[in-house]
Amino acid sequence: xxxxxxxxxxxxxxxxxxxxxxxxxxxxxxxxxxxxxxxxxxxxxxxxxxxxxxxxxxxxxxxxxxxxxxxxxxxxxxxxxxxxxxxxxxxxxxxxxxxxxxxxxxxxxxxxxxxxxxxxxxxxxxxxxxxxxxxxxxxxxxxxxxxxxxxx
Numbered sequence: 063x064x065x066x067x068x069x070x071x072x073x074x075x076x077x078x079x080x081x082x083x084x085x086x087x088x089x090x091x092x093x094x095x096x097x098x099x100x101x102x103x104x105x106x107x108x109x110x111x112x113x114x115x116x117x118x119x120x121x122x123x124x125x126x127x128x129x130x131x132x133x134x135x136x137x138x139x140x141x142x143x144x145x146x147x148x149x150x151x152x153x154x155x156x157x158x159x160x161x162x163x164x165x166x167x168x169x170x171x172x173x174x175x176x177x178x179x180x181x182x183x184x185x186x187x188x189x190x191x192x193x194x195x196x197x198x199x200x201x202x203x204x205x206x207x208x209x210x211x212x213x214x
Contacts, residue, residue, distance in 0.1 A: 068105070068184060075101045075177050082170045089158035091166035096150045099143045099173040102180050103129050106136065109184045135183075135199045139176055142202035172202060 078101050082094035103125050110132040126144035130137040146169060152160055179199055186196045 065188065068109070068188070071101075071105045071108070072177075072181055075105060079170065079173050079177060082173065085166075087158065088161045088163045088166035089153045091163075092146075092161040092169050093150055093153050095166065095169040095173045096143065096146050099146075099169075099176055100125055102173065102177045103140070103143070106133050106180045106184060109187060133183075136180075139179070139199075139202050142172070143176070168203075175200070175203075 075098060078094065078098035082091050082098050085091040085094050107125065107128055111128070124144070126140040126147075129140040149160060182197065183199070
């Protein structure tokens with residue numbers, strides 16, 4: 063991934079997270095945070111995906127599944143955000159009261175953490191940092207348990 067594109071994509075992801083932070087309604091914050099996390103996942107996918115693989119696929123795949131495949135060190139984060147999709151879809155369908163302010167704020171923070179981790183990893187990759195010298199990826203906070211218990 064060209065460095066200028068990387069920086070542009072990072073700035074867009076930061077702006078998406080800022081939009082999530084500024085949303086007044088918890089449901090809007092939650093949806094915006096999830097979409098920001100998808101934008102972050104796209105950065106890592108662009109940096110790590112094999113272009114020949116995408117040419118062989120004929121239909122789109124779930125971004126979180128793709129992330130797990132091309133960046134296994136982020137598999138727990140992918141599972142964490144995948145678990146939020148059901149609730150995001152319900153909110154988009156009109157169930158705006160199913161998200162608490164705390165849940166929305168937590169998801170915004172989780173998206174921020176995810177962005178920091180992805181930014182660090184892509185920077186390490188672009189610098190050619192050997193795998194044994196890369197910093198480990200932090201696990202998502204409580205992740206799947208919190209979201210899975212909400213039916214999402």
